[in-house]
Amino acid sequence: MVAPALRYNRTVEVFQPMSLPALIVIAIIILYIINSIKILKEYERGVIFRLGRISPAKGPGVILVFRPLDQIVRVSLRQEAMEVPPQDVITKDNVTLKVNAVITLRVIDPTKAVIEVTNYIYQTSQFAQTTLRSVLGEVNLDELLAHRETLNQRIQTIIDGHTAPFGVKVVSVEVKQVDMPESMLRAMAKQAEAEREARAKIIHAEGEFNAAAKLVDAATLMATQPMTLQLRYLQTLTEIGVEKNTTIVFPLPMELMNLLNKTLTPGSEK
Template identity: 55%
Template structure:
């Protein structure tokens, strides 16, 4: 009886070890297998066999991971303090390096993203942070991808979500925008005056080529005034005529 119980116990233990040696990895998972502490191979997906006591396996997810970078205090190149947060999309390309080269690739990528975000944005002005986000996203992505390549991680995309500015700076930006609009309005008005003066000069040159052209213009002006039913009619006189009258009144020396 004791022998039978021992045999049954041994069979149960062997069966439990046999069952525990089989692992199932999904399509997006890989298993980094260590044998007696040394790296052996990367297995998966599907059904794999692990020798209990001799081999250990670490699961690695190959799907794209969305990492939210917490708000960072950044001082821009023009000495403006802002809070910036971003989101990073990355995935593991090499499970072996992701497990062996870094202790925790999630924490390491998060910390690296925070420091890189502060370093890259600190080299730009506030106006660039607000207007050139696509270029800043590309710069941060390239820096991160170059540093995480040794970990077997590919940073696919970086997006800056919010740039928070204090109230005093918001008011200053509003005043600056208002001044910029006023400057543009004055420039447009000055350009209109310049174009109008050029057109008037061209018209004067054309009218001056024929002596009767100015008289016809006078008559057209009088016709326009009469059509408005005004009680006062102004007759334009040539300056040359007034100058001749003045010369006649002046006594000759």
């Protein structure tokens, strides 16, 4: 009877519950693993520093970050619009302007964007301000207003050259607003008005010239064909009759006037 009792005691020892410290340790490990799980969205990348050394960028999806050995920096790959504050610009023809712009950029290399520069947005903004003043200061006001697309492309190329070393691509640059002094606005309004008046006078003069040329052609035709002049007389009489005028002037041919002059002048038969 002694041997079965010993076997029963051993069975009881196997199913004894775990101690409280062991449960606490297991719970801490589980919480640590859960806390180490990071989920990166499709447009995010995670730059991880393990013991201070950088690892290749990870993501999207689920990644493990074991703190405090690992540190993660999240970087967004989406396009970002950044407004350049208004800049005082003196153009080539000595006109003072206030110009601002909008820059669209995106990160193409998350690792470089983290380790090569402290703040890539601030760095790009500084490059944009200096480039905006430099490029617009090399052109006249008329060129700035008329060739804005060309200037936008030039500014984009210069800024993109500065941001490429830290993994940022400048997608577009748009000069947003150009503020001019009131005196310059009034001068431009007067210039535009003078140009419109000059264009109107040129058009009027061209019309007068064309009308005179047509009259010369008509006179030449009537001189070669006297019958056309008589037809014109009849057409004029018809137009006068339609208007219901009380006074009608009958034009007389010059030949008839010459004949009457010869008849009434004494000694004309000689």
